[in-house]
Amino acid sequence: MAVEASLPPRHAADYLVDVYFQYQTPHLPIVGRSDAEEAIESAYEAMDGREVPGRAVERDILVSFMILAIALCDVSNPSGGRPSQSEGCFRSAIGWYEKAITSSKSDIETLRTILLLAQFIALCPSRGSLWHLTGIALRLCIDMGLHWETDDRAVNMSSATLYDRRRLWYSTYQFDRMLCITLGRPFGIIDESIRVPLPNPWAIHRGTPSSEFDIHSQRAHNHLFLLSKLASEIKHVQHSQVWALKIAYPRADYNLWVQDIQPRLEEWYATIPPMNKxxxxxxxxxxxYWDYVYNNTLLLLYRPNISTTGSHMTSPDATVLAFAASCQLIASIKTLQREGGVDILWQTAHHLFMAGLGVIYSLWQSKEVRDQNPRGSSVSTLQSCASTLSALAESFPGVAGCRDAFDTLSSATVNWLVNDNAGEPQHDGHHREFRKQAEDLLQQLRPVRGVREEGGMKMSDMMVADGFLFSEMLSSAAQWPDSQDSALGDMGFDTLGGGFSVVN
Incomplete structure (x- = not known):
């Protein structure tokens, strides 16, 4: 565990505030620039023993340490990994948690504090439970009515207050959707129970040299929120295909719906905020980065899903599209990893491994995929996936099992592809042998906290949108280290048990 850190020299803190608002990794817009600068100023004055009238000093110190901790995660470390000072700042923030919550003047500030903690835990999951923090944040939002904005409420609030409430709501929504879609868990709140306009980027305070960057970053975040809504719709419709028929829950025509969401996804990609801004x-x-999040959503749409688990088959066109999305996803993650743009390691490892399985699955299942793509290109894609998984394993040891399993499956696939005498996999022994090998390897990728599903892990099952076992394995590997220590335990969160409690 890192030791508690003190506030750095003021010029270093100002530099880290700039880093924080450059969004070198896609953390969420939880704190505004002016609020962050005021909190930093108040914290330094308080630490110097000066009176700071009209400020909740404890909260300012906590917010300052959290901003520094998150910003330090974006600063490259010559020795590799993330600077130890980042965890030191986090531990210092935790020391102020109880006082900050006690002195909080509103539930909004309590929510902001919890979201900042969640942001850091997303980057360093061994320090606590992102799932529990997100649940607390979501319940606070609902308790304050942030999930449903009426016209009367909007008229009677200032633009700054509306902007803040909407920003915090969508930050919470983003955490919930990211976790639930990746882990295959139910949403904390359904989209039909939400009525909140996106934050207005031009409501940000103007007058500073960096204000245009701030406006663009909010536009970019809004675009990510829109993609999360589309991904949420994809999961909802796929699940609805296996619901019992009820008048209250009509089942969508899946093929018609796919034809409807395809152009909406294309429109989303075509309207990405100008990157030169x-x-x-x-x-x-x-x-x-934009290619990464887009193709990951396409893969969610086209890969085998819960409505196809009976036959484990998808349409030939969907398999071709899933293969293309998988290949582009692998290329994007490889670029981000090389450039230091990967933030949530276990989630990226999940996406990369699923993309690699998508390539392997499509090659073995679809003659169209094999005919339309040169063997050399497919082999190169598999090698890129394997090398990137190896690179991620250096920073996140929990992915080592995925790397080893993928290396074996990839090697078997490459050997089959380059064999000129290979027949159609459905009609020769290669397919049966490979399927058994895949099931044996994937069986090893089980969550360390116990098995919650019966039976083995088949490749088609793992590619389903709710590949629960595999997601749990990676989540466990990231969140529950062997030492089983957690800084959040110091502030009253029972992160190792089945629930949580907050110390009053």
Whole structure:
């Protein structure tokens, strides 16, 4: 565990505030620039023993340490990995947690504090439970009515207050959707129970040299929120295909719906905010990042899903599209990993492994995929996936099992592809042998906290949108280290048990 850190020299803190608002990784817009600067100023004055009238000093110190901790995650470390000072700042923030919550003047400030903690835990999951923090944040939002904005409420609030409430709501929504879609868990709140306009980017305070960058970053975040809504719709419709028929829950015509969402996804991609308007260091200036999130959503749409688990088959066109999305997703993650743009390691490892399985599955299942793509290109894609998984394993040891399993499956696939005498896999022994090998390997990728599903892990099952076992394995590997220590335990969160409690 890192030791508690003190506030750095003021010029270093100012530099880190700039780093924080450059969005070098896609953390969420939880704190505004002016609020962050005021909190930093108040914290330094308080630490120097000066009176700071009209300020909740405890909260300012906590917010300052959290901003520094998150910003330090974006600063490259010559020895590799993330600077230890980042965790030191986090531990210092935790020391102020109880006082900050006690002195909080509103539930909004309590929510902001919890979201900042969640942001850091997303980057360093061994320090606590992102799932529990997100649940607390979501319940606070609902308790305050942030999930449903009426016209009367909007008229009677200032633009700054509306902007803040909407920003915090969508930050919470983003955490919930990211976790639930990746882990295959139910949403904390359904989209039909939400009525909140997106934050207005031009409501940000103007007058500073960096204000245009701030406006662009909010536009970029809004675009990500829209993509999360589309991904949420995809999961909802796929699940609805296996619901019992009820008048209250009509089942969508799946083929018609796919034809409807395809152009909406294409429109989303065509309307990405201009990357040349972003700060040059921002992740939002990276084409690879936008390609990553877009193709990951396409893969969610086209890969085998819960409505096809009976036959484990998808349409030939969907398999071709899933293969293309998988290949582009692998290329994008490889670029981001090389450029230091990967933030949530276990989630990226999940997406990369699923994309690799998508390539392997499509090659073995679809003659159209094999005919339309040169063997050399497919082999190169598999090698890129394997090398990127190996690179991620250096920073996140929990992905080592995925790397080893993928290396074996990839090697078997390459050997089959380059064999000139290979027949159709459905009609020769290669397919049966490979399927058994895949099931044996994937069986090893089980969550360390116990098995919650019966039976083995088949490749088609793992590619389903709710591949629960595999997602749990990676989540466990990231969140529950062998030491089983957690800084959040110091502030009253029972992160190792089945629930949580907050110390009053």
């Amino acid at each position: 972003a700060h040059q260091a921002s992740i939002f200036a990276s084409q690879a």
